[in-house]
């Protein structure tokens with residue numbers, strides 16, 4: 185589904201990531217861990233085409249991302265839902281409109297999508313907050329809204345960057361449950377997280393592979409995690 189083959193990346197100085205090869209198979213569940221600054225967000229950006237590797241190849245849905253034009257890339261990105269670390273809401277818009285933004289941008293008929301939006305808001309437990317502005321939300325509400333927005337176009341793949349950052353343990357578990365539900369619906373899930381307790385908890389709910397970035401390379405973490 186998404187495949188990195190011998191990928192390297194540099195922001196201009198020395199190489200941040202070297203010789204990374206990994207395949208996110210359809211329906212798989214992965215964690216990506218590693219110390220702060222190791223390159224987790226960078227790797228996610230390579231997976232959804234926000235960055236182009238300095239060496240190697242990233243393929244998504246059998247297409248080499250480097251060869252795609254703007255329209256093809258836009259179509260491909262609709263198949264990859266991203267939960268950004270900083271959520272990125274438009275503060276002047278109500279929450280429901282923020283969650284619906286990908287529908288609007290992709291030109292969907294909003295009248296036809298209204299049930300989809302309501303269902304999704306209910307799934308993340310935010311129906312009562314539909315009219316709230318993002319600055320009025322708690323951290324957990326923001327993270328659940330970011331997840332709803334990431335999946336509103338029914339992507340095949342969900343990439344979540346620290347989706348449980350700044351929330352307490354109960355909310356982390358609630359968010360994890362939502363991500364596991366998405367995986368049980370057949371979606372491929374990759375979660376970047378430095379929270380080892382979360383990763384351990386997930387292992388009782390889902391068969392997850394844990395990848396760790398260490399010294400610029402990607403390793404498969406052992407059972408001792």
Ligand SMILES: Nc1ncnc2c1ncn2[C@@H]1O[C@H](COP(=O)(O)OP(=O)(O)OP(=O)(O)O)[C@@H](O)[C@H]1O
Nearest residue numbers: 195200218219220221222223224225226227269378
């Ligand atoms: N646009 C950029 N230009 C230059 N350097 C960057 C840029 N974005 C990130 N970096 C650097 O690349 C390194 C990896 O950053 P990245 O955000 O991928 O790490 P991370 O593992 O996600 O970190 P964290 O766990 O703290 O979120 C850091 O040293 C960061 O400062």
